[in-house]
Amino acid sequence: MTSPKITLSTAQLWERRYRNQPSTSLPDNEILRLQMAHHSVRSYRSDPIPEGFLEIGIAAASSAATSSNLQTWSVVAVKDQEKRNRLAELAGGQVYIAQAPVFLAWVVDLSRLERVAQREGHSAEALDYAESFLMGTFDTGIAAQNAVVAFESLGLGTVYIGGLRNHPEEVAALLELPERTIAVVGMCVGYPTDNAAGDIKPRLAQDVVLHHEQYEHHQEAERVEAYNQRADAYQQEQGLSSRRWTETVSMRVAKAASLGGRHVMRHVLQRLGFPLD
Structure with a gap:
């Protein structure tokens, strides 16, 4: 599937984003147009996303920078309707979580490094410090945003869900997250409805x-x-x-x-x- 055609130039998209004209000439290409045209989607069709779309989105996430190659994130893809209904409740009644065919819970994951260290015969003392959690949060956010650009390039819509942090322990239990993990943000993924076009x-x-x-x-x-x-x-x-x-x-x-x-x-x-x- 080809990426959605964005007919506005980066200069025109700049005017929409900032409500003024750029003070200098701007480069213009398909990726820049896609990024500058971003908007959150809160209304989704029930159509499932095609085979391979989720996987390539996560491959884009894996291609993002990661501190010291520690790769301190995981993602839980939720398609089960009952689980999405419950996540919608936990996130403050955001109905589009239940509506979108795929919901992604982006997880700061230090548990994997702890298990790796244990298997190698080492302690994991550094994971106890705030720096490790901050690093994991940064890496998770960078990865998630790479996935957003990938999904939108395929014509899908997305919206971040900070409400996943409303009840983090209940979310952890629902998704069976191990110790040293937390779902820091969610993401709806799916085809927007016709009335979900939105504006910049x-x-x-x-x-x-x-x-x-x-x-x-x-x-x-x-x-x-x-x-x-x-x-x-x-x-x-x-x-x-x-x-x-x-x-x-x-x-x-x-x-x-x-x-x-x-x-x-x-x-x-x-x-x-x-x-x-």
Whole structure:
């Protein structure tokens, strides 16, 4: 199957993403167009994904960079309807988890290294430290994003599911995860419904996120306010309620309660076998 044809140039996609024109000429190729046209899909057809699509997506994930070649991630592919229904409940009632034909649970996996070390006659003391967990989290995220690009190149839609961390111990039990593993993020994969086309959501401009030589935030307030206006325009174009991005995100970080119960994550991680020394 050929990849979906994206007719807009990278310059046009830049305008959709940032709501302004690029200040310089941009390279343009099929991969860049695919990446810049990304949007989350939250409505899926029931059609199964074709044979080989899952495997090539995971091969793309395996082709991502991994720290010291430790390969500290695993992925659990869930097609069983009852399990997907339960995962949808655990993730806060996100119905598209039950709707998409495949759900992927991306797992920070230090258990495999522990078993390898034991078979080689070594201890695995380094796995007790926060650095090992951070490294595993980075590697898992990098791998997952490689898979997203691969799936989208095949015409599939995806959406990340952070709600998998709402009840990590219940998820671990459902997926029979061993100690020293945790499903840090989920991913729906499937063919979008006709009404799931979506649009390109504006992001913070590069004058906010791109720093040259040193971190600089002296003009951040006005630049972020300009983004407020672009983001609100997008909301209204989509028929959604008007809102300020800064107000929304401020409320998300204002109190521990905003974390939806995840403020106890360190204790949960320790119970799942991550001492975080």
